[in-house]
Amino acid sequence: MKAIQQPLLFPLITFSATLLLWELLALHSGWSEQVFPGPVKVFVGMCELICNGAMLRHAVASLFRVTAGFYLAILFGIPLGILLGRWRTAQQFLNPLIQFLRPISPLAWIPLSMLWFGIGDKPAVFLIFLASFFPLVVSTTAAVQSINPVYFHVAANFNFSRYEVVTKIIIPGMLPSVLTALRITVTIAWLVVVAAEMIAVKSGLGYLILDSRNALRMDYVMDGMIVIGAIGLLLDYVMTRLNRIDSIAWASVGGR
Amino acid sequence: MGHIIIKNLQKEYIERRKVNRSLECPYVACGEANVVFENINLDFEEGEMVCILGPSGCGKTTMLRIIAGFEKASAGNVIINEKTVTGPSSDHIFVFQHNALLPWLTVWENVELGLRHLKDETKKKGGIQEYISMVELDGFEDNYPYQLSGGMQRRAELARALAAEPDTLFMDEPFSGLDFLTHMKMREEVVNMHQYIGKTVVIVTHDIDDALIMGDRIVVMNGRPAYIKLTRKLDYPRPRNYENMPELSELRNDLFFMLGVNYAV
Numbered sequence: 351m352k353a354i355q356q357p358l359l360f361p362l363i364t365f366s367a368t369l370l371l372w373e374l375l376a377l378h379s380g381w382s383e384q385v386f387p388g389p390v391k392v393f394v395g396m397c398e399l400i401c402n403g404a405m406l407r408h409a410v411a412s413l414f415r416v417t418a419g420f421y422l423a424i425l426f427g428i429p430l431g432i433l434l435g436r437w438r439t440a441q442q443f444l445n446p447l448i449q450f451l452r453p454i455s456p457l458a459w460i461p462l463s464m465l466w467f468g469i470g471d472k473p474a475v476f477l478i479f480l481a482s483f484f485p486l487v488v489s490t491t492a493a494v495q496s497i498n499p500v501y502f503h504v505a506a507n508f509n510f511s512r513y514e515v516v517t518k519i520i521i522p523g524m525l526p527s528v529l530t531a532l533r534i535t536v537t538i539a540w541l542v543v544v545a546a547e548m549i550a551v552k553s554g555l556g557y558l559i560l561d562s563r564n565a566l567r568m569d570y571v572m573d574g575m576i577v578i579g580a581i582g583l584l585l586d587y588v589m590t591r592l593n594r595i596d597s598i599a600w601a602s603v604g605g606r
Numbered sequence: 607m608g609h610i611i612i613k614n615l616q617k618e619y620i621e622r623r624k625v626n627r628s629l630e631c632p633y634v635a636c637g638e639a640n641v642v643f644e645n646i647n648l649d650f651e652e653g654e655m656v657c658i659l660g661p662s663g664c665g666k667t668t669m670l671r672i673i674a675g676f677e678k679a680s681a682g683n684v685i686i687n688e689k690t691v692t693g694p695s696s697d698h699i700f701v702f703q704h705n706a707l708l709p710w711l712t713v714w715e716n717v718e719l720g721l722r723h724l725k726d727e728t729k730k731k732g733g734i735q736e737y738i739s740m741v742e743l744d745g746f747e748d749n750y751p752y753q754l755s756g757g758m759q760r761r762a763e764l765a766r767a768l769a770a771e772p773d774t775l776f777m778d779e780p781f782s783g784l785d786f787l788t789h790m791k792m793r794e795e796v797v798n799m800h801q802y803i804g805k806t807v808v809i810v811t812h813d814i815d816d817a818l819i820m821g822d823r824i825v826v827m828n829g830r831p832a833y834i835k836l837t838r839k840l841d842y843p844r845p846r847n848y849e850n851m852p853e854l855s856e857l858r859n860d861l862f863f864m865l866g867v868n869y870a871v
């Protein structure tokens with residue numbers, strides 16, 4: 351009963367235990383503080399990075415790239431998914447290509463993206479776009495195809511225009527599955543941004559980690575990792591909240 | 607409005623699994639034809655409540671979908687109000703066998719679909735309220751379909767259909783899946799609704815009692831391929847019951863026999 355009233359208790363225990371284990375390992379591993387810093391040193395490093403503004407700057411840079419790439423993926427991926435979901439011919443033409451490109455890791459695109467987009471935000475945004483685009487297209491297509499056909503019959507019966515079919519049937523009908531897909535995709539995008547920032551840019555959490563390694567500051571490396579984890583959790587939390595909006599409540603009660 | 611003529615209607619499905627790839631038949635489109643029904647000729651008068659009766663699987667849904675323009679006939683045609691049916695239209699609204707309220711819209715918004723074309727907001731609001739009241743769903747305007755019982759969902763769908771002010775209403779097994787009491791009450795409401803609006807209503811059912819209690823005309827389909835076994839006008843006053851109408855009770859026994867049941871209970 352108590353644990354339910356205090357939802358933070360169990361995670362708190364887990365985190366404290368991890369900290370303790372970490373401290374013990376750092377003390378007794380035989381590695382120097384430079385190689386395996388303990389929690390105290392990492393905490394001090396975190397304070398330094400926050401105070402001199404570096405952490406905020408890097409986090410904002412990473413979030414900006416994820417947001418830009420992710421929005422581009424939504425902008426192109428969801429309409430394409432709707433098209434493929436509704437129009438069989440388009441699907442027959444494009445699906446093989448999409449299925450072929452999909453399993454290629456976005457990281458394999460690094461050389462080409464640098465060649466095409468040079469240095470700076472652009473190649474990183476492009477990689478995040480690629481990482482989110484294919485999963486979004488595929489899941490939007492599936493979401494549209496699984497809309498109960500009777501709703502399209504209703505639309506025809508009530509003389510819906512094409513535009514109304516999209517706004518009144520397809521978009522609300524696919525929304526529950528697409529929101530779930532967005533939640534998964536944003537996690538993928540966040541995984542990729544770190545890798546993308548290890549090339550071609552001079553800011554972002556990925557760059558912070560790479561740069562700190564070059565400076566042999568493993569405490570800063572760990573700080574970068576911690577912030578990446580925290581922001582990842584936050585993104586997931588935001589997307590989970592989105593999944594609770596009223597207009598998709600019908601889907602969770604077997605409405606369909 | 608709502609005069610329906612059905613001429614020589616036939617429907618067949620090609621069974622792909624039985625495709626016989628010979629030289630004469632090298633393409634996918636040929637295979638063994640599964641004729642659902644053929645030679646269907648019917649004429650429904652304006653304002654009639656027609657009940658199409660037949661056992662499950664005899665092709666009632668298919669025929670109703672063709673009449674409403676959702677499916678193409680293999681041969682023959684359907685003429686409603688002197689116009690050949692070529693596709694769905696809001697002049698004839700179909701009430702589907704399974705719940706077809708849009709689940710992401712409230713009762714109010716669903717009923718509004720039928721009145722979208724109205725420009726005048728107050729007129730539109732009044733209309734929506736009127737149809738919601740007609741099916742006794744006042745107070746449930748802001749509920750989503752999943753928050754309603756099965757019977758209430760059917761009534762909301764009926765309100766949405768009526769709101770479009772169609773000439774003709776098609777209903778496919780409108781009472782299937784309802785509990786006995788709700789079934790009886792809905793049946794009564796549909797009869798009242800029909801007497802009130804006076805439009806042509808075509809109801810498909812496998813329930814003999816539904817057909818006899820409600821229909822101005824009954825059409826019996828049976829066989830494989832199905833054909834019209836009987837079409838009869840029922841000029842009995844309403845409310846109907848078997849005790850006071852021995853002819854109706856006799857017809858009921860005949861229908862049971864016609865559909866393969868020897869001892870009706």
Ligand SMILES: Nc1ncnc2c1ncn2[C@@H]1O[C@H](COP(=O)(O)OP(=O)(O)O)[C@@H](O)[C@H]1O
Nearest residue numbers: 619640642660661662663664665666667668669
């Ligand atoms: N899409 C289809 N493809 C092939 N055969 C079909 C299809 N739809 C219906 N049928 C055939 O038509 C018959 C009649 O179906 P249906 O009209 O649903 O019957 P009812 O509504 O009277 O129960 C079925 O038994 C089936 O063999």
Ligand SMILES: [Mg+2]
Nearest residue numbers: 666667703779
């Ligand atoms: Mg049926």
